[in-house]
Amino acid sequence: xIDFIDYLLGGVSSGAIIALMALALVLVWRSTRVVNxxxxxQAMFTTYVALTIRELTGSWFLxxxxxxxxxxxxxxxxxxxxxxxxxxxxxSGAIIAxxxVLIALEALAAxxxxxxxxxxxxxxxxxGYELFGRIWPFSPYDLLVxxxxxxxxxxxxxxxxxTNVGLAMRASAFNPEVARxxxxxxxRMLVLGWAIAxxxxxxxxxxxxxxxxxxxxxxxxxxxxxxxxxxxxGLDSxxxxxxFGIGTGLVIALVSGYSDSSNAPLVxxxxxxxxxLFKPEGVFSHHKARAV
Amino acid sequence: MDSILxxxxxxxxxxxxxxxLVIWGLLTWLNQxxxxxxxxxxxxxxMYATAMFGMTILLGLSGQVSLGNGALMAIGGYIFAVTxxxxxxxxxxxxxxNAVWSMVFAGVGGVVFGAAIGGIAARLRGPYLAxxxxxxxxxxxxxxxxxxxxLGGENGLMLxxxxxxxxxxxxxxxxEEETEESSEIGVGDEPVYEELPDEFADQGEQSGVDDMLTxxxxxxxDDMLTxxxxxxxDDMLTxxxxxxDEDFSTDExxxxxxxxxxxxxxxxxxxxEDFTTDEGFEASVDAGAETQNGGDAGGGNEFVxxxxxxxxxxxxxxDSEFVIEQWQASVAIAVACVVGFVALNLVRGxxxxxxxxxxDDPIAAAVSGISPAGSKISAFVVSSxxxxxxxxxxxxxxxxxxxxxxxxxxxxxxxxxxxxxGRNSFIGAIIGAVILVWLPEFVLGxxxxxxxxxxxxxxxxxxxxxxxxxxxxxxxxxxIVGGIQGLVGRFRSDSRTG
Numbered sequence: 136x137i138d139f140i141d142y143l144l145g146g147v148s149s150g151a152i153i154a155l156m157a158l159a160l161v162l163v164w165r166s167t168r169v170v171n172x173x174x175x176x177q178a179m180f181t182t183y184v185a186l187t188i189r190e191l192t193g194s195w196f197l198x199x200x201x202x203x204x205x206x207x208x209x210x211x212x213x214x215x216x217x218x219x220x221x222x223x224x225x226x227s228g229a230i231i232a233x234x235x236v237l238i239a240l241e242a243l244a245a246x247x248x249x250x251x252x253x254x255x256x257x258x259x260x261x262x263g264y265e266l267f268g269r270i271w272p273f274s275p276y277d278l279l280v281x282x283x284x285x286x287x288x289x290x291x292x293x294x295x296x297x298t299n300v301g302l303a304m305r306a307s308a309f310n311p312e313v314a315r316x317x318x319x320x321x322x323r324m325l326v327l328g329w330a331i332a333x334x335x336x337x338x339x340x341x342x343x344x345x346x347x348x349x350x351x352x353x354x355x356x357x358x359x360x361x362x363x364x365x366x367x368x369g370l371d372s373x374x375x376x377x378x379f380g381i382g383t384g385l386v387i388a389l390v391s392g393y394s395d396s397s398n399a400p401l402v403x404x405x406x407x408x409x410x411x412l413f414k415p416e417g418v419f420s421h422h423k424a425r426a427v
Numbered sequence: 428m429d430s431i432l433x434x435x436x437x438x439x440x441x442x443x444x445x446x447x448l449v450i451w452g453l454l455t456w457l458n459q460x461x462x463x464x465x466x467x468x469x470x471x472x473x474m475y476a477t478a479m480f481g482m483t484i485l486l487g488l489s490g491q492v493s494l495g496n497g498a499l500m501a502i503g504g505y506i507f508a509v510t511x512x513x514x515x516x517x518x519x520x521x522x523x524x525n526a527v528w529s530m531v532f533a534g535v536g537g538v539v540f541g542a543a544i545g546g547i548a549a550r551l552r553g554p555y556l557a558x559x560x561x562x563x564x565x566x567x568x569x570x571x572x573x574x575x576x577x578l579g580g581e582n583g584l585m586l587x588x589x590x591x592x593x594x595x596x597x598x599x600x601x602x603e604e605e606t607e608e609s610s611e612i613g614v615g616d617e618p619v620y621e622e623l624p625d626e627f628a629d630q631g632e633q634s635g636v637d638d639m640l641t642x643x644x645x646x647x648x649d650d651m652l653t654x655x656x657x658x659x660x661d662d663m664l665t666x667x668x669x670x671x672d673e674d675f676s677t678d679e680x681x682x683x684x685x686x687x688x689x690x691x692x693x694x695x696x697x698x699x700e701d702f703t704t705d706e707g708f709e710a711s712v713d714a715g716a717e718t719q720n721g722g723d724a725g726g727g728n729e730f731v732x733x734x735x736x737x738x739x740x741x742x743x744x745x746d747s748e749f750v751i752e753q754w755q756a757s758v759a760i761a762v763a764c765v766v767g768f769v770a771l772n773l774v775r776g777x778x779x780x781x782x783x784x785x786x787d788d789p790i791a792a793a794v795s796g797i798s799p800a801g802s803k804i805s806a807f808v809v810s811s812x813x814x815x816x817x818x819x820x821x822x823x824x825x826x827x828x829x830x831x832x833x834x835x836x837x838x839x840x841x842x843x844x845x846x847x848x849g850r851n852s853f854i855g856a857i858i859g860a861v862i863l864v865w866l867p868e869f870v871l872g873x874x875x876x877x878x879x880x881x882x883x884x885x886x887x888x889x890x891x892x893x894x895x896x897x898x899x900x901x902x903x904x905x906x907i908v909g910g911i912q913g914l915v916g917r918f919r920s921d922s923r924t925g
Contacts, residue, residue, distance in 0.1 A: 164554075169554070170554035170557070170558060172557065172558075172561070216897075217897055217901075220901050221900055221901060226552075226553040226554070227486070227490060227491075227492045227553065228900045228904060229900075230492045230553060230554055230557045231492060231842065231846055231896060231900050232896070232897050232900045232901070234494075234557075234839060234842060234896070235843075235846075235892075235893045235894070235895075235896030235897040235900065236893065236897060237839075237893070238839055238843065238889055238890075238892055238893035238896065239889070239890050239892075239893025239894050239896075239897070240893070241889065241893075242886040242887070242888075242889035242890035242892075242893060243886075243890055245882060245885070245886040245889075246882055246883050246886045246887065246890060249882045250882060250885070250886065352834075352835070352836070355565065355835055356565060358561065359558075359561060359562045359565050359566070362558040362561065362562070363562065366555065366558065395572070395573075397569050397572040397573070398569075398573070400562070400565045400566035400569050401566045401569060401570065401573075403562060403566065404559075404562040404563060404565075404566040407558070407559055407562050408547055408559070411547065411550065411551060411555065411559060412547065412550070
């Protein structure tokens with residue numbers, strides 16, 4: 136039983152980060168109906184930027200801010216240079232294009248920073264808290280991750296539910312035509328969606344780097360986890376992405392704890408297949424738009 | 428070329444057979460006259476082309492974006508390796524085993540897995556399918572870690588290239604059993620991989636029981652943590668010390684100590700490294716790697732890994748290397764030509780029209796009595812068969828199968844090749860295969876002239892691939908072949924009107 140609690144506690148922070156990545160995928164899907172498989176490449180790239188800033192200035196916080204800005208810019212760039220021109224053509228073209236961006240970004244990062252895994256040390260203690268005479272697998276850094284994710288998610292939910300911009304974004308996601316007729320500048324909302332997704336992904340990258348290592352391909356696995364979470368959540372539900380992101384993280388932590396961490400991708404795959412077979416529209420989705 | 432052949436559609440089978448035979452003859456002749464390195468490139472190109480014929484059917488004709496073909500290559504490669512290493516006779520038939528049977532079983536495995544994946548995939552569209560197959564590409568090679576005894580775990584399996592005489596091409600005339608044993612025992616011991624097999628082989632000869640070793644492995648997985656805890660207590664340590672003092676010179680004390688240490692390092696290191704650094708490991712196994720940094724990003728690492736066996740074989744003598752390279756190329760060419768022949772017949776026949784009909788309008792196809800799901804599944808099965816055969820060839824070219832050889836990068840490079848060459852034609856697949864093999868060498872040549880850093884040289888091809896893929900999707904969705912056809916068509920219409 137104490138093992139169970141340990142594994143769950145250990146999965147909380149990675150679950151929160153998976154939730155962020157899933158959130159980024161969902162934001163892009165809502166705005167342009169594209170799954171941005173390059174999202175993880177963008178996050179990896181901005182994390183390298185953060186590493187460089189941190190090595191130059193020594194400030195983790197400054198590195199995070201710069202990475203967020205870089206993620207925002209990168210998201211807008213990918214949208215304008217790749218997605219908007221492709222989108223007119225076909226969906227498989229858009230999918231292939233995002234993989235092209237992923238390949239290019241991973242190669243570019245390896246060219247600039249080298250392909251070897253680099254350590255991205257946590258800004259604060261990453262050893263578990265000691266309480267009731269034992270060490271729990273939950274560290275101050277895990278707390279920092281959790282708090283950051285909660286703040287970000289709360290901020291996003293305030294933006295989406297309490298501001299005009301958020302309302303406009305939701306309107307353009309829900310029904311672009313009607314939104315356009317109501318005076319919403321839908322195209323701007325699409326760009327904004329990509330920008331916010333890039334920012335959220337950048338935060339996820341900076342937060343996850345100390346828990347894994349940083350190499351051009353080391354985040355790839357999180358793309359699988361995040362995609363799993365986003366799809367189970369319904370792919371257009373922000374709440375679903377967060378809930379199932381954390382859920383996916385916990386399940387993976389449990390399986391890794393009781394068996395072996397090399398099972399994690401298989402578990403994600405099994406979750407994805409089960410979901411696609413039995414509830415393909417996702418748990419939180421409004422739409423039922425996935426029939427052949 | 429297409430248009431010429433299409434005029435003879437009545438004699439389609441004969442024309443396709445003649446085409447395949449002529450190409451096979453030309454490539455076989457080419458294989459005889461070029462040097463071993465070129466034979467190696469030829470083999471790799473033919474292997475990529477084999478896999479990409481399947482991608483052409485899946486992506487071009489059936490319109491499904493799949494990244495799972497690298498994983499299906501892994502399935503074919505592993506089946507080839509495991510059957511050729513462990514089976515001396517064909518099950519049920521009892522005839523002596525040879526490499527052709529391994530290829531057959533690899534193909535069967537591809538069909539089975541392809542049907543399973545296709546059954547799921549037929550219910551999905553666009554991004555869902557891409558995401559699912561992405562998970563397959565990442566997850567399936569990790570299965571090898573679950574069966575360290577049979578599949579070699581993270582280290583993979585080294586296999587001898589099967590030779591036509593029915594035996595194995597071995598440099599030191601070692602018996603087959605020894606090689607099997609050493610490759611199984613070497614599982615998981617990264618740092619001492621080269622030293623361990625000898626010691627354990629000796630041990631195995633003395634005790635004469637192979638099963639003991641696998642028991643050790645099982646124990647190591649389940650009970651390691653509790654052993655760790657016990658060892659850390661003071662009593663256990665002192666007992667160990669006494670034992671080692673008494674039996675310091677004898678073999679037994681040394682063996683047990685060595686086993687325990689190895690198990691400890693296995694567990695700790697593997698559980699952390701598995702997950703993130705496949706490629707780093709690949710570089711460490713392929714000790715003769717010319718290039719390290721580039722192994723990580725995207726699709727190019729297979730070429731880097733691919734050159735290693737040749738580099739390792741160098742000291743064995745030029746003659747044997749020459750034979751191996753040429754034999755590998757002839758196998759790869761033969762498989763590619765057979766697969767190409769089958770693919771041509773499928774595509775130019777009824778099945779090709781069925782795939783295209785479902786791709787262009789599933790509802791209209793369904794109204795015409797075609798099952799869209801059945802069409803998508805059959806495309807998956809065919810492309811999986813081709814991918815598994817390509818994987819079996821890949822295993823022979825590398826003389827190795829392992830998670831590091833079948834990365835997500837491999838799946839991505841198949842996608843890159845097909846998209847660049849032209850996803851609607853087999854000639855596009857061949858052009859894509861040539862690009863995949865040629866571009867890294869071209870960049871290597873450039874960098875030798877200009878003195879680029881390794882990390883730029885090794886990753887520039889992938890960077891170019893990525894940019895080209897985006898560019899092709901934006902500018903010429905038909906790839907190189909589609910672009911040329913478009914230009915030719917425009918030229919013709921211009922000359923007619925003008």
